[in-house]
Amino acid sequence: MQLTKAQRERVESLLSQMTLEEKIGQMNLESPSIVGGFDVSFEELIEMVNDGRIPQEEFVKIMSTATRDFHEDDIRAGRVGAMMGDDPVKANELQKIAVEESRLGIPLMMGFDVIHGFRTVYPIAIAEAGSFEPDLFRRTASMAAKESRAHGVCWNFAPMVDVARDARWGRVSEGPGEDPYLASCFARAKIDGLQGDTSSKENYVAACLKHYVAYGACESGRDYNTTSMANSLLYNAYLPPFKAAVEEGAATVMASFNDLNGVPCTLNRFTLREILKQCWRFPGFVVSDANAIRECVVHGIAGDEPTAGVMAAQAGMDMDMGTEIYLNNLKQAVEDGRLDGAYIDEAVRRILSVKMWLGLFDNPYVPQTQIAANEVIPQSNLALALEAAEKSIVLLKNDDRVLPLDRSKKISLVGTLANKPEEVIGAWAMSWKPSDCVTILQGLKNSGAAVEYFPCGGPDAPVNEEEIAAAAAYGDVIVAVVGETVSMTGEASSKADISMPGEQREMLKKLLATGKPVVALLMNGRPMALDWEAEHLGTMVECWHLGIQMGNAVARVLLGDAAPQGRLASTFPRMTGQCPLYYNHPNTGRPGSKSKFTSRYLDAGFTELFPFGYGLSYTQFRYDGLCVADKGDYLAVSVGLTNTGERAGTETVQLYMQDVVGSIVRPVKELKGFEKVTLKAGESREVSLRLNKADMGFYNDRGEYLLEDGTFRIYAGGNSRDCLMQEITVNF
Numbered sequence: 135m136q137l138t139k140a141q142r143e144r145v146e147s148l149l150s151q152m153t154l155e156e157k158i159g160q161m162n163l164e165s166p167s168i169v170g171g172f173d174v175s176f177e178e179l180i181e182m183v184n185d186g187r188i189p190q191e192e193f194v195k196i197m198s199t200a201t202r203d204f205h206e207d208d209i210r211a212g213r214v215g216a217m218m219g220d221d222p223v224k225a226n227e228l229q230k231i232a233v234e235e236s237r238l239g240i241p242l243m244m245g246f247d248v249i250h251g252f253r254t255v256y257p258i259a260i261a262e263a264g265s266f267e268p269d270l271f272r273r274t275a276s277m278a279a280k281e282s283r284a285h286g287v288c289w290n291f292a293p294m295v296d297v298a299r300d301a302r303w304g305r306v307s308e309g310p311g312e313d314p315y316l317a318s319c320f321a322r323a324k325i326d327g328l329q330g331d332t333s334s335k336e337n338y339v340a341a342c343l344k345h346y347v348a349y350g351a352c353e354s355g356r357d358y359n360t361t362s363m364a365n366s367l368l369y370n371a372y373l374p375p376f377k378a379a380v381e382e383g384a385a386t387v388m389a390s391f392n393d394l395n396g397v398p399c400t401l402n403r404f405t406l407r408e409i410l411k412q413c414w415r416f417p418g419f420v421v422s423d424a425n426a427i428r429e430c431v432v433h434g435i436a437g438d439e440p441t442a443g444v445m446a447a448q449a450g451m452d453m454d455m456g457t458e459i460y461l462n463n464l465k466q467a468v469e470d471g472r473l474d475g476a477y478i479d480e481a482v483r484r485i486l487s488v489k490m491w492l493g494l495f496d497n498p499y500v501p502q503t504q505i506a507a508n509e510v511i512p513q514s515n516l517a518l519a520l521e522a523a524e525k526s527i528v529l530l531k532n533d534d535r536v537l538p539l540d541r542s543k544k545i546s547l548v549g550t551l552a553n554k555p556e557e558v559i560g561a562w563a564m565s566w567k568p569s570d571c572v573t574i575l576q577g578l579k580n581s582g583a584a585v586e587y588f589p590c591g592g593p594d595a596p597v598n599e600e601e602i603a604a605a606a607a608y609g610d611v612i613v614a615v616v617g618e619t620v621s622m623t624g625e626a627s628s629k630a631d632i633s634m635p636g637e638q639r640e641m642l643k644k645l646l647a648t649g650k651p652v653v654a655l656l657m658n659g660r661p662m663a664l665d666w667e668a669e670h671l672g673t674m675v676e677c678w679h680l681g682i683q684m685g686n687a688v689a690r691v692l693l694g695d696a697a698p699q700g701r702l703a704s705t706f707p708r709m710t711g712q713c714p715l716y717y718n719h720p721n722t723g724r725p726g727s728k729s730k731f732t733s734r735y736l737d738a739g740f741t742e743l744f745p746f747g748y749g750l751s752y753t754q755f756r757y758d759g760l761c762v763a764d765k766g767d768y769l770a771v772s773v774g775l776t777n778t779g780e781r782a783g784t785e786t787v788q789l790y791m792q793d794v795v796g797s798i799v800r801p802v803k804e805l806k807g808f809e810k811v812t813l814k815a816g817e818s819r820e821v822s823l824r825l826n827k828a829d830m831g832f833y834n835d836r837g838e839y840l841l842e843d844g845t846f847r848i849y850a851g852g853n854s855r856d857c858l859m860q861e862i863t864v865n866f
């Protein structure tokens with residue numbers, strides 16, 4: 135995000151004209167409130183339904199009379215800086231009030247959760263990250279930016295770049311997995327996609343990096359729970375994707391709900407002011423998460439809301455999402471001398487700078503022609519959604535090479551997840567339409583395959599024996615879609631048991647008992663504990679929640695029109711109790727082994743089920759001839775790759791390193807590069823990767839980046855477990 139000199143001057147000139155109230159108004163983010171039909175707050179009403187004080191039917195009746203308050207009077211009075219919403223007509227109406235009826239005519243920022251697509255929903259991030267394709271990350275983000283702007287949204291609350299190592303956490307689905315390097319590549323590419331094309335205001339939006347920071351380290355994988363860690367871990371594992379995205383020019387950052395080492399991130403001076411604004415020189419603004427300033431009282435860091443507001447403003451929190459605590463308390467705090475007005479000016483300067491960069495002062499409206507054009511999804515969007523879905527599919531097992539399916543085979547498709555449009559879109563898809571969604575059933579029908587559908591059961595549906603018998607009678611092969619409903623993933627969806635939900639394991643047992651070949655397709659938003667499945671199923675495909683083109687992508691991969699090339703961006707455990715489980719862990723003094731007195735479980739051993747970076751193809755690859763050469767400021771790594779199978783395939787060659795001895799213990803492996811290579815059957819190629827020595831260091835507890843001479847192990851392979859290795863001594 136770069137402003138011209140003229141833009142900076144416009145910001146200063148505007149700031150100098152603003153009253154204190156108008157400045158504080160810019161720091162207020164509102165969302166349409168549901169009002170009327172009841173005499174308590176909407177939040178209270180929800181509580182009353184949840185705890186049974188009012189029956190569901192009464193709630194429905196009350197809601198039928200409710201309306202939505204878009205805060206028009208507050209906007210007119212200059213008390214709103216940004217609004218949430220995804221409707222272009224309403225956006226134009228509200229914008230008109232702000233621009234033509236408020237004293238200074240400062241336009242609103244319309245923000246919305248566009249996490250993996252606006253209307254053209256593409257794969258959830260944990261899936262897309264597994265494509266290991268930064269150019270794809272960028273292109274899907276660019277598509278989302280254009281669709282957002284076309285609907286009046288100029289601020290996407292994305293990308294979510296929380297590194298997550300605990301699959302019990304529901305928000306694993308929203309982020310790029312467990313590895314800081316892959317997450318940083320994802321973050322950088324998403325910022326470029328969302329913000330990079332400023333040739334026309336229709337092509338870019340302000341991104342919002344979230345959730346800053348270490349939200350994914352919530353204790354026990356339980357959402358909103360406390361986080362605590364050494365600063366060295368914060369710097370080495372959780373900050374990197376944010377740092378990368380700020381370097382790429384991210385315009386805004388959203389602070390996370392969690393407390394970090396005893397201080398809620400919403401008012402954490404160390405992370406917000408010292409790291410983000412001073413050390414990284416972040417030029418944009420920070421917004422709280424929903425209601426988070428109020429929750430600082432609940433955390434117990436502030437005795438009351440006015441104090442929470444003052445502490446947050448002092449810590450570097452520029453915009454208040456959804457509490458109006460800034461609106462109702464900061465003026466008095468400044469007048470009382472409890473808050474230096476300079477904090478207000480800093481926040482408003484940042485907010486106005488982003489609005490100026492977005493071009494909102496020149497033309498904040500969505501043209502009517504665009505609103506009309508929104509009715510039809512461009513073919514290019516559908517093609518990109520299909521490409522992203524295909525590239526995110528991970529082949530986990532194909533023991534008897536049942537896949538790809540022969541088109542002459544009759545398919546019995548089973549599982550309730552296979553025929554529900556709402557289950558393909560994944561968590562945090564907000565502006566989608568069921569009519570746009572291609573289910574797996576529809577995708578197989580579109581492919582012309584001979585397919586019949588038999589529900590048979592699902593995550594929230596009992597096993598149906600008759601349907602299983604009918605499925606066995608019809609199909610030459612049974613394709614069983616199992617996993618999680620979308621509602622089991624995303625925010626506030628942590629699980630204490632991440633094995634197959636409901637009676638799906640029973641269903642699979644009965645399907646296997648029919649004697650027909652069974653292909654298991656997983657639809658889920660997190661790594662799952664699949665020890666039984668992996669032991670008894672010969673064919674397993676991780677299909678995640680792939681968005682509106684899911685069915686077509688799955689059908690193309692099942693039938694061999696596209697080859698599987700996705701890899702896992704998160705480790706799959708054998709059992710839930712192993713969580714958190716991740717590949718880039720320290721060695722410990724007693725690394726897990728078959729010996730008893732080592733780091734292992736009596737009932738789950740010491741290994742993962744499927745490692746980070748893992749995925750199969752419809753062909754096979756061989757690695758040989760790893761060579762590592764010191765070239766001064768970088769290491770030149772080369773490895774031979776051969777396609778030893780009968781089909782073309784795409785392999786993701788991964789480069790890892792281990793700093794064998796460090797002044798603090800270092801992970802047994804760290805991803806430092808990757809390259810996708812497509813080879814024809816029998817083809818060989820030498821793949822070259824570069825590891826800059828400057829990237830071989832780590833941070834200590836004081837945030838100092840250290841490059842320490844010594845022995846390094848360099849690994850190359852198709853996943854984080856199965857690699858060739860060469861040791862080298864490096865002097866920096």
Ligand code: GLC
Nearest residue numbers: 247291344345388423424625
């Ligand atoms: C939610 C989420 C955040 C989202 C925000 C606005 O609670 O934590 O990711 O952007 O509220 O919807």
